[in-house]
Amino acid sequence: MAQEDAPDALTHPCLERALDLAREYIASRSARPVWPTTTLDELRGALGGPLAADPIDSTAVIEALARWAEPGLVTTTGPRYFGFVTGGALPATVAAEWLTAVWDQPAGLYVLSPAAAVVEEVAGAWLIALLGLPEGASVGFVTGCHMANFTALAAARHELLRRAGWDVEADGLQGAPLLRVIVGDEVHVSVVGALRMLGIGSRQVVRVAADDQGRIRPDALAAALDGGQVRGSPTIVCAQAGNVNTGAFDPIDAIADITTRYKAWLHVDGAFGLWAAASGALKHHVRGVQRADSCATDAHKWLNVPYDSGLVFVAHPAAHRAAMSLSAAYLVRSPDEPREPMDWTPEASRRARGFAVYAALRSLGRSGVEDLVDRCCRLARRFADRLREAPAIEILNDVVLNQVLVRVVPPNADADAATRETLRLVQEERVCWLGITRWHGNDAMRISVSNWSTTEEDIDRSAESIIRAARLQG
Numbered sequence: 460m461a462q463e464d465a466p467d468a469l470t471h472p473c474l475e476r477a478l479d480l481a482r483e484y485i486a487s488r489s490a491r492p493v494w495p496t497t498t499l500d501e502l503r504g505a506l507g508g509p510l511a512a513d514p515i516d517s518t519a520v521i522e523a524l525a526r527w528a529e530p531g532l533v534t535t536t537g538p539r540y541f542g543f544v545t546g547g548a549l550p551a552t553v554a555a556e557w558l559t560a561v562w563d564q565p566a567g568l569y570v571l572s573p574a575a576a577v578v579e580e581v582a583g584a585w586l587i588a589l590l591g592l593p594e595g596a597s598v599g600f601v602t603g604c605h606m607a608n609f610t611a612l613a614a615a616r617h618e619l620l621r622r623a624g625w626d627v628e629a630d631g632l633q634g635a636p637l638l639r640v641i642v643g644d645e646v647h648v649s650v651v652g653a654l655r656m657l658g659i660g661s662r663q664v665v666r667v668a669a670d671d672q673g674r675i676r677p678d679a680l681a682a683a684l685d686g687g688q689v690r691g692s693p694t695i696v697c698a699q700a701g702n703v704n705t706g707a708f709d710p711i712d713a714i715a716d717i718t719t720r721y722k723a724w725l726h727v728d729g730a731f732g733l734w735a736a737a738s739g740a741l742k743h744h745v746r747g748v749q750r751a752d753s754c755a756t757d758a759h760k761w762l763n764v765p766y767d768s769g770l771v772f773v774a775h776p777a778a779h780r781a782a783m784s785l786s787a788a789y790l791v792r793s794p795d796e797p798r799e800p801m802d803w804t805p806e807a808s809r810r811a812r813g814f815a816v817y818a819a820l821r822s823l824g825r826s827g828v829e830d831l832v833d834r835c836c837r838l839a840r841r842f843a844d845r846l847r848e849a850p851a852i853e854i855l856n857d858v859v860l861n862q863v864l865v866r867v868v869p870p871n872a873d874a875d876a877a878t879r880e881t882l883r884l885v886q887e888e889r890v891c892w893l894g895i896t897r898w899h900g901n902d903a904m905r906i907s908v909s910n911w912s913t914t915e916e917d918i919d920r921s922a923e924s925i926i927r928a929a930r931l932q933g
């Protein structure tokens with residue numbers, strides 16, 4: 460095709476078509492079945508086959524992709540998806556993501572995209588103020604809380620070993636002073652995964668007792684720090700704001716008292732719970748978080764930014780930068796010394812995910828974020844109240860946040876089997892979607908209310924679906 464005949468990439472018909480398809484999908488969010496009806500084989504059959512030898516028209520490709528993929532999509536952006544901890548996608552964030560794709564900025568260095576670099580700087584400062592984190596903390600925009608935990612713990616590893624006279628970036632971990640890590644019994648698996656990537660194996664992590672809601676017991680932590688196991692070693696303590704099952708918070712202030720006494724690094728994994736800090740009614744749950752050395756959270760969970768989007772905050776910027784920063788002759792730093800995004804993340808080339816975070820914060824404002832968090836918690840309590848009305852349903856956790864753990868306990872049937880069967884029927888009905896977990900040796904259904912568009916009616920419809928299925932169990 461001659462150059463002058465090539466359609467302008469930015470007005471290509473496939474973009475128009477994609478916009479129509481996106482509009483149709485958005486409009487169907489609430490009415491679509493939450494879980495697809497298609498099968499693995501059907502999806503493979505529709506999407507698979509050998510790669511075509513020759514090019515296919517882009518509009519036809521997009522048309523077919525939507526036709527074949529849509530039956531296999533889970534309506535995670537819809538108001539009755541309660542699986543995992545999954546936010547929806549606020550309108551401003553979807554629009555910002557569209558622009559981000561069109562602008563296609565690799566957000567590694569200021570020189571690659573001054574706007575992406577400055578948006579991260581601005582949104583980072585807003586987040587520090589909103590979440591009550593230490594002024595001057597450094598911020599990294601990563602894929603999710605797993606990588607946020609990784610980045611924070613890399614900074615911790617750097618700093619503690621530096622204080623012990625060891626340069627881990629240069630000399631690695633072999634022969635380094637022993638670095639000990641203490642976590643609660645209910646630590647999220649991503650913290651353990653992050654530590655594994657940092658050379659600290661899961662069997663090297665010391666676990667301390669948690670209470671019935673999954674909160675670290677400060678006495679157990681103090682005993683572990685005092686005991687021979689870790690005494691004197693540089694130590695990282697990982698606390699949690701928001702247990703993935705119960706939503707419970709470790710007592711961060713009491714933990715900070717202990718870590719201060721032992722000069723340990725305090726990391727807080729607050730994938731969703733950290734957002735309680737934005738609510739006047741809930742921020743007492745994270746009291747003491749400003750004393751943490753590092754925090755990790757997600758924007759794709761409770762801030763309702765599209766996947767993927769995680770955030771890391773480190774109260775010691777020099778340690779954060781030392782753990783992440785790379786230099787090479789061609790990676791040109793700007794003479795004005797702006798914030799260089801790749802100094803704060805494990806990746807160099809990456810999507811400019813700051814734009815969507817910026818759009819979320821700007822469109823909601825402080826009161827909008829607070830309202831979003833409070834509303835989800837109110838709806839979670841309503842969900843629990845509705846379900847409690849059914850005699851064979853038990854709520855296993857204190858509903859302090861947006862998480863509800865549900866167990867079916869019929870008088871004449873096995874409760875684990877009844878819970879699993881209830882869940883199967885609910886998932887089959889497709890009014891709503893929730894997942895399964897184990898809590899204190901029992902099967903339980905997990906509900907997470909994290910979507911900006913969920914209403915009371917969605918909660919009531921979903922509770923009715925669960926109660927209908929539970930009634931069929933013995």
Ligand SMILES: Cc1ncc(COP(=O)(O)O)c(C=O)c1O
Nearest residue numbers: 603604605647649703728730757
């Ligand atoms: C407490 C906690 N930490 C970390 C993560 C990992 O987050 P992500 O999957 O966004 O990387 C989660 C995910 O649910 C979580 O609940």
